[in-house]
Amino acid sequence: MDSFQHRRWIIILTMLFVTLVFGVRLLYVQVLNNDWKNRAEQITHHKVTIHPARGLLYDRNGELLVAVNQVYDILVTPKDVKGIDTVEFCSLFKISKTEFLQKIENASTGYNVSYKASTFIESMSKEEYSRVVPYLKSFNGFDSKRRTNRGYPNGVAAHVLGYVRKISAEQYSKDQKEGEKYYNQNDYVGVTGLEKVYEKELRGERGSAFFLRDYAGNDKTNLEQNYAISGKNLYTSIDLKLQSYGERLMKNKLGSIVAIEPSTGEILSLISAPSFDPNKLSGREFSENYKELLNNDTLKPIINRPIYNANYRPGSIFKLVQALIAMQEGVIKQSTGFACNKSLINCHNHEHPSNVQIAIKHSCNPYFYHVYKRLIQRGDQSSIFKDSRLGIEKWNAAVKTFGLGVKLNTDIPGVKVGRIPDANYYDNEFPSKSNPYGKHRWAFSTIYSNSIGEGEIGVSPLQMANLAAIIANRGYYYTPHLVKKIGKDGSKRPEYLKKNYAMAAAEYFEPVINAMEMVVENGTARNAQIDSIIVCGKTGTVQNETFNDHSVFIAFAPKENPQIAIAVYVEYGTWGGIWAAKIASLMIEKYLAKELSENAKNKEKQVLDAIILDKHSDFK
Amino acid sequence: MENRAKNIIGKLDVPLLVLFLALVIAGLLTVYSASYSEESPQIYSLDKAYGKQLVWIIISLLIGVLILTLEGAFIRDSAYVVYGVVTIMLLIVLFMPAIKGAHSWFKIGGFTIQPSEFAKFATSLAIAHFLSTTGVKIQETKTKLIVFFLIAVPGFFILQQPDPGTLLVFFSFIFVMYREGLSGNILLGMFFALIIGVMAIFFKASDANVNIFGWIFEANYLYLVVIVMASVLIHFGITYLVMPRYRGRKYLTNIVGGSLALLLVFSCNYAYDNVFKDRHRDRFEVMFGLKLDRKGVGYNSYQALSAIGSGGPAGKGYFKGTLSNDKYKHVPEQSTDFIFCSWAEEWGFLGSFLLIILYTAFLIRIIMVAERQKSKFTRIFGYCAASILFFHYMINIAMVIGLAPVIGIPLPFFSKGGSAILGFSIMIFILLRMDSERKDVLR
Structure with a gap:
């Protein structure tokens, strides 16, 4: 009756065919192929990085330095x-x-x-x-x-603290290639100062969280959570009051102050003048400010002078070291006297240097010419050339025990070694690398300038302050350092708990210290006197060929049980007793007595008013 | 009366009813999961999509029961009236305020009614009534024209809304016509035209070049040459080898067929360059896999496939989806056109395969029911229902799993939408009612 009945099969087959195609496609998408599963995960999963708070920095009395x-x-x-x-x-x-x-x-x-x-x-x-x-x-x-962001409530100690910046492309790729692959391209890292040295402790540990997110990117369901660990706070050895005071005193001057607590090696203040407000390097004007500091300022405030400038000659201060070594080596006794023969090396008029103490008090140049000659040419060899080589090697090793000519492992980047010359240096590098004297072609007569701290010796202010600490301690030092405690319940780095001994025995320090007391009492550093405290010090004048001499002074106080050892450099400040001694005494008095005496207030005013060099100074 | 009710229930086709109810319940549960909100967690929360859907399902079942009480003859006789009423509704709805840019809905309280959903069963009734009228022969041109007219009037109004997706469904009546005796060549011709057209657009969109001995051809022009050569070969094959008797007639058919194919390819090329907008072109490129676009026009497709793929073999579990639900909303329209994603994500390949099997079984059962009718009206109406549902199923799933461009068309019984579920339910209940009378009435 119906001739088209069979067509139902065509229609049913069409339906089955469509369903078969769908089935195969679904099998592919849902079972065989994983691409769509991965794409789905990209759509739904969201990883959130939890940034830990960076540690803060405090001074030794708990005042906030970096907030x-x-x-x-x-x-x-x-x-x-x-x-x-x-x-x-x-x-x-x-x-x-x-x-x-x-x-x-x-x-x-x-x-x-x-x-x-x-x-x-x-x-x-x-x-x-x-x-x-x-x-x-x-x-x-x-x-x-x-x-x-980093903030500096007091605006001081820029060189010590350093600064934090978004990681540079080079540092990032270095970290990715050979480092620990910790950083992201948007992370901030410590670039200089303590921020750099203690980067790992300060940054803490990143956390992360996985979320399922919705179409608009809102995190809806938390799948996994790893909490971040905050960075550790640093409790530094810096005394904020002393640091700020020192920076104030060094206004309009060029130079350094380093103050150390001798009994621990903790650095109380580390000042590089001119300084700048660390807030300038935090925030959106970083680039402009950095350029300004680096290029457009003749005084180069970006340099951290007390550790970086290691080519200062120590001048007369070095006589302290010469005396100690000579006594320990037995080439002189406390009572040894030499005539002040100005034909050997120039000097000024003073009483006869009949012993070490008087020689140091008057800073007698010919006396130390003799001392150094005895150290270098000991007569072990008949040839003075060979003898000098032997002597300088012994002398070099002895000087290095005083922390000079060696790299002090202080926790700040850029510490320089300085130079204590040895035989190799005179053989191959002096007076120039291209045309040196050569082996056995030089003797004491060539290098005698070293005897009074001129010549080829180079030291940094940090090393000078450490020398003051060694003398204050009568023969040993702890490596100067800036951090007392890492974290609230932490400790300092273990290497800072180790005593380093200078080669001279404690007994030899007494005449030296007595002499230093006299230097302040009625010698070249009367400017450094403090009414209530016995200050021991030694001036130095570093000759400068192009401009005024540098004014240098090291000291410690009180004489017994010293609390502070200090080195002050005022570049182009002429004679050592004038500016460096005044500044050092003000620092000592501020630290030990808290309140300045009337006398000191006058001194303070002179120092604050003095403009030795300013930003616009033109010098070479 | 009670007796009669028992009588009707006893004669209902159980497999069809069970399949229908299974789809409706699965659909409701999927809508519930896809649009679940913690603010109103109960499935009967009327301010939420699932609450409304539940209400519509209840309304649909009540109206369904009402339909079961009607006499088959009454339904048949009312066919043109229903068709007329719905057509008038389609006219009036054009003057309603636009929702999402289309004049498709009457808004009554919190509920919206979409008359184009009713046009599907109304047009089916009218076509079934007309074709079953004594003396109407489908081979006559007049018959074809009248059927075309019956489809074109509501189709025209629907296009004015505009709602091209629903209009597309009206093409499904070609299956009904085919079953009732329309020449298979027309269906075959349309099938070939579809293949040739899709390929033409594919070659055009792929922008590929073919290098033959140093000569560079654009692939779509080479394709023209292939079609010409193919038709010439077919011509020679048929005329000289297979059936020399039909030489003259096949010669003509072949020339006409070949020319039409070429014309189609040219029109596709022309349309691609001049009629289509960039967004259409992008859709084709995404569909053909020529580009993986996850942000622009390919966004829906990309998100949908990600959701389906993430279901894996066994799914994430009911209410455990992470893409296609109201909480995450990674799949747009996740409770309407793209609801299959929700199902596939939660139940995995096992679930999605089960669902397409369920659908196919449902469609085949409708055809089986239609085929056992003595009444031509019921048979044609059954085929109408099967064809419409098949079109929905085919286009919706193909679109969701990335086999067809994105066309807004719902998945019957699943996609949220009251008028749709009511319309489809009425269609099934009319069929159930007519089927229950098949032994009583001879027509």
């Missing part, structure tokens, strides 16, 4: 930037149109992509931010993020 500031980053999502009034925007944010376009371009190239937010303006202060925030909503595609 946190709230800053605001302006973010842009280039894809969403539509229909905004560029002129209005640029005037609000105080940027030019080209800058605007450049920043948008930067936000969509490189590892930034146009559909993700990236930084448009970095580190706006709270004040700036509150000015722009009411209008921010009206610009599509712009957003803001709160972030913490």
